[in-house]
Amino acid sequence: MQVVYFAWVRERLGLAKETVETTATTVTELVAELAARDERYAFAFSDISALRCAVDQELVEFDASITGASEVAFFPPMTGG
């Protein structure tokens, strides 16, 4: 699946998107896998309350399923308007 990052999440990882092979079934499980990779990921995912996520471009909670999803996005709370 494609994982995409925006704003300071993207900057902390130094990466806008990547393809991830995962057995995670929820966003929370995916976060745990990513955070375990290295220090940069651990830092970017250190405070989940400061993050929002979307699965296939729909805003969801972290307990949402990612089974069959093609794109998961992580970003800070939005500041539109």
Next chain:
Amino acid sequence: MAVRVQEAPFGAGDELDKFTAGAAGSGAVVSFTGVTRDAEDGSLDHMLIEHYPAMTQKALEQIEADARARWPLDDVLIIHRFGVLRAQDQIMMVATASRHRVAAFEAAEFLMDYLKSRAPFWKKEVTQDGADWVASKDEDEQALNRW
């Protein structure tokens, strides 16, 4: 009905004139324009607005659909820019048309509240001293509770 996500500038006055001309039967048109604010000490070089292209249009159309489900609206316009904006540049606008003034006002506020914290945009302020992502405000999240 229109949702436009664009890098190019727009003219809120012209947009409102066109919108109003197309809403002849409505009787009430409300609009809001968001303008890039300078830093308090006037040090803003520019604001950088990032967005999630694959999601933005869809999210804004959903917000419009939610507003239309709640109020009797004849027309809705949402324009939101991304990219580099300077102080005083128009960032975004919404307009609503209805036969009822209260519906037009309330729907415009609803659109603004949801655009603030449910549309995938992120603002970064760039000054001579550096660059900072604009933090979301608790009050923006709380503003959704009234709907």
